[in-house]
Amino acid sequence: MDKERIDEALELLWVLNEEGHQALNRFRLSSEDDEVDAIINVLKTDGFVVTSVDDIQFTDKGRSEAKALIRRLRLAERLFTDVFEMRDDTVLADACKMEHILSEELTDSVCTFLGHPQTCPHGKPIPRGECCKKYKVEVEPVVTRLSEFEVGSKGRITFIVPAKPSRLSKLNSLGIAAGSVIRLLQRNPSYVIQIDETTVAIDPEIAKEIYIKKSV
Numbered sequence: 001m002d003k004e005r006i007d008e009a010l011e012l013l014w015v016l017n018e019e020g021h022q023a024l025n026r027f028r029l030s031s032e033d034d035e036v037d038a039i040i041n042v043l044k045t046d047g048f049v050v051t052s053v054d055d056i057q058f059t060d061k062g063r064s065e066a067k068a069l070i071r072r073l074r075l076a077e078r079l080f081t082d083v084f085e086m087r088d089d090t091v092l093a094d095a096c097k098m099e100h101i102l103s104e105e106l107t108d109s110v111c112t113f114l115g116h117p118q119t120c121p122h123g124k125p126i127p128r129g130e131c132c133k134k135y136k137v138e139v140e141p142v143v144t145r146l147s148e149f150e151v152g153s154k155g156r157i158t159f160i161v162p163a164k165p166s167r168l169s170k171l172n173s174l175g176i177a178a179g180s181v182i183r184l185l186q187r188n189p190s191y192v193i194q195i196d197e198t199t200v201a202i203d204p205e206i207a208k209e210i211y212i213k214k215s216v
């Protein structure tokens with residue numbers, strides 16, 4: 001059985017549980033799988049769910065598997081909307097693919113990078129991970145845009161997401177590239193950053209496209 005189909009079934013059951021449903025029929029009707037009964041059997045055989053006449057319920061194994069999947073899916077959605085500013089209706093389709101690409105380790109990095117967000121762009125809760133437990137409250141994202149950086153702060157450029165790809169080589173020629181250490185000297189009327197011994201002025205528009213990890 002295709003892992004992706006099993007994942008989808010686990011995610012569906014999680015979402016139904018969130019809405020307070022655990023009826024087997026509800027699950028059958030909500031599933032988009034052509035062979036929903038075959039899927040249910042696989043879930044049972046693999047020890048992810050138990051069923052009674054009326055209900056379908058997670059085992060502990062199934063719940064933790066589904067939790068991890070949902071976490072990856074919703075973090076991927078956040079990543080797309082917050083960082084890549086993709087429009088909402090395109091997000092879900094891409095996030096669906098992403099969730100199968102994000103490894104468990106990468107998931108915690110993405111979560112930390114985003115500041116341990118509590119909800120996805122649709123307002124659904126993101127299951128907490130190990131990385132979130134260290135924080136009682138939501139913290140500032142580790143990586144921020146240059147446009148939100150404080151004057152005087154120093155940091156390393158993590159990545160650049162240019163609206164126009166041609167900008168990247170121009171920025172690179174100025175020494176503005178992933179890995180460069182910069183200090184923000186001023187914000188108005190344009191952003192002035194220091195790289196090594198050089199200072200470079202950057203339009204506010206472009207400052208939004210440069211992501212920086214603050215040095216402490």
Ligand SMILES: [Zn+2]
Pocket residue numbers: 074077120121122123124
């Ligand atoms: Zn969502």
Ligand SMILES: [Zn+2]
Pocket residue numbers: 108111112115116117129130131132133
């Ligand atoms: Zn976290």
